[in-house]
Amino acid sequence: MPTPTDAKPAMPVIEFRDVEKQFDTKTVLKELNFTIERGERVTLIGPSGSGKTTILRLVMTLEGLTDGYIYIDGAPLVYEQRDGKRVPVSKRQQKLLTTRIGMVFQQFNLFPNMTVLENIIEAPIHVLGINKRDAIDRAHQLLEKVGLPDKTDAHPTALSGGQQQRVAIARALAMDPEILLLDEVTSALDPEVVVDVLQVLRDVAATTDVTMLIVTHEMSFARDVSHRVMMLDGGKIIESADPETIFTNPAKERTKKFLAAVLRDA
Amino acid sequence: MNYLDALVMHGPRLWDGLLLTLQLTVVSGLLAFVVAVVLGLMAGSTKLLVRLPARIIIEFFRGTSLLVQLMWLFYVLPLFGPSLGAMLVAIFALTLNYGAYGAEAVRASLTSVPQGQWEATAALSMSWPHKMRRIIFPQAWALMLPSLTNLWVHLLKGSSIVYIIGMSEFTFELLQLRRTTDWLFALAIVGLVVYFIIALVLTQLMRLFEARSKYKLGRGPSLKEILSPVLTNKISPADEPAAVAPGGAR
Incomplete structure (x- = not known):
């Protein structure tokens, strides 16, 4: 930091x-x-x-x-x-x-061919080169933070819009963007x-x-x-x-x- | 000539013809798939130097007839140099011809993957090979499978054309048998039924691939559910797409 x-x-x-x-x-x-x-x-x-x-x-x-x-x-x-x-x-x-730089979109744009966890860890592992166990730990923390700790293995299509967007926020934060x-x-x-x-975003604003x-x-x-x-x-x-x-x-x-x-x- | 004699005489040749047809269908089909993916990815590129060669190959092999391509490769090419065997010529021509059609299906399905997915990969700074392999292609795969299945069935039926370069595939043998017997009707039925059954096996196999790819995208039941009739009756995916969450088996 x-x-x-x-x-x-x-x-x-x-x-x-x-x-x-x-x-x-x-x-x-x-x-x-x-x-x-x-x-x-x-x-x-x-x-x-x-x-x-x-x-x-x-x-x-x-x-x-x-x-x-x-x-x-x-x-x-x-x-x-x-x-x-x-x-x-x-x-x-x-x-x-x-x-x-990270971005969260109006339409969430989660990857439908991956679970929630896979969505979050994909880029940290393959783009930033973080090791898988650390990426998974971090993903769990972030899911906790966005209030979806139990959705790790869920499929994006099984989530509501609001839940998908919170996962998308976690996915963007997993890259530790400036x-x-x-x-x-x-x-x-x-x-x-x-x-x-919005509450999740207020929280991000307040804590980072x-x-x-x-x-x-x-x-x-x-x-x-x-x-x-x-x-x-x-x-x-x-x-x-x-x-x-x-x-x-x-x-x-x-x-x-x-x-x-x-x-x-x- | 009675039926038995004729079958004893021609049966093995008919069988060999069938095997050749299957060989051509499977080998050319798999190679054509590779060609289709490579050309399709190239044709979808924003770079002219990548796109142009792919377009030329696609347009050439789509725009000229398979029959003429076979004649050129088998009869004309040896006049200038290399003489490829009939098998090689047949596989080469079928592969490129159907690969060119397949390339269009691949390119079209890549462009059908929603723009938002491409943008999400850009926002995560994924490299081109990475996003293609892990994000875009798996989604395009579900879209391209129906077209590829169609092409494969076309290839099966189109493979009979290789008789013009002297290859004795199934249809050729069937016609030979017709010439020595008077079983026009019976043989015509056999021809219909055999091609139909092979095509049916191909399409059902591809259906399973399609179902699996859709399941991976969170749409529709898993293969397990499809293959076990008891479960499929209980869960109707068309009614409740949201309720079909993948199980732990992935």
């Missing part, structure tokens, strides 16, 4: 520099610049189509970068500048960085199980110093766990502040309107 003394103080854990993302001819993100500090929990809010999920997918390298640079701990993730030119980074370097990306993790769930999943980048429509959750909230609109960050300010006294009219709309629905 990094402590404040051995981490370089000035180095943000995620940095977007002049990031632009286009899908075909549609520009989703434009001249996007922001940094996220180590241990910080940041929630992205904004109307659908504002580019929130795209930001997460860019960090996980699930999408190509149209222009600009992304840095993880100061190291270029997709492109780097060499002799004044923008060149792709090596696959090796990229893999080195992405192993520090950065955890949460992409609308409760949007596909029945309302009554949303609470369970993992950096979190969160996209969610659960505003009270965002308010509770975030250090900072960024409001996106039309592919740009229009406002970034602590949750208290954003939710009670936003500077921008657009933020006020957006929050009024989503909070009325809630």
Whole structure:
């Protein structure tokens, strides 16, 4: 675990520099610049189509970068500048960085050909090279933590949506990520199980110093766990502040309107 | 000629023909499967240099007839150099021809594995061989099996074409026997029944593979349950997919 003394103080854990993302001819993100500090929990809010999920997918390298640079701990993730030119980074370097990043998806995406335990230990054993017994011990701890200690040998299809998502969270945590990306993790769930999943995440937030980048429509959750909230609109960050300010006294009219709309629905 | 004499005379040849047909079906079938997987994986690649050779091979062998391929390999190729034996030519042509069709089935089923599964492997930083072997292929396997079964049955029936390069497989022997006897009707029935039975065995065997692969994906009963009629009657997988959790036997 990094402590404040051995981490370089000035180095943000995620940095977007002049990031632009286009899908075909549609520009989703434009001249996007922001940094996220180590241990910080940041929630992205904004109307659908504002580019929130795209930001997460860019960090996980699930999408190509149209222009600009992304840095993880100061190291270029997709492109780097060499002799004044923008060149792709090596696959090796990229893999080195992405192993520090975990992601939980809206649709859980558990592997149906494996049991719960196998889902959790697969990557730690084969990607990180952890020995099997340690990986299994850790998986049991994590299942305990997400409240599913008795589902070790269950099959994902035999679990409810909320249970599957909690396993997916355990699977991501088993990789000991420095950065955890949460992409609308409760949007596909029945309302009554949303609470369970959010409770697990609140617990993770309270007990670890993992950096979190969160996209969610659960505003009270965002308010509770975030250090900072960024409001996106039309592919740009229009406002970034602590949750208290954003939710009670936003500077921008657009933020006020957006929050009024989503909070009325809630 | 009475029945007995004819059978004593032709029986062993008919049997040899049947064995050759089975040999071609099994050997070419297995090799075609390997070719299909290799070409299918290549054809699904995002890299042009990997995809292009696979596409050329697939399109060539799909786009030209098996008959012409056999003629080329057996009669024309020796004019330029190597002369392969009839058996080798037959296996080679059947393998590539059906392998090319199979490759399309493999490629299509790989792309049918939900996008989310590919993304989950990326989020866990799995390498290409790792994710293919452990995550993507096992799921695609369940999807490709029905098509591969079809192709295998096609191969069984299509194998009769090797008579044009002088191979005495089952259909050829059947026709020989017809020429020396007047049992057109009886022999035609034998032809139907024998191919039907072989095809039936192939499809049932593949069904078991399919059931096993579905069970591993958490859909449907285990092989044990399928093979024991008592249990299958009790559990109806179609009604309650969620209730069929795998037992401890995995």
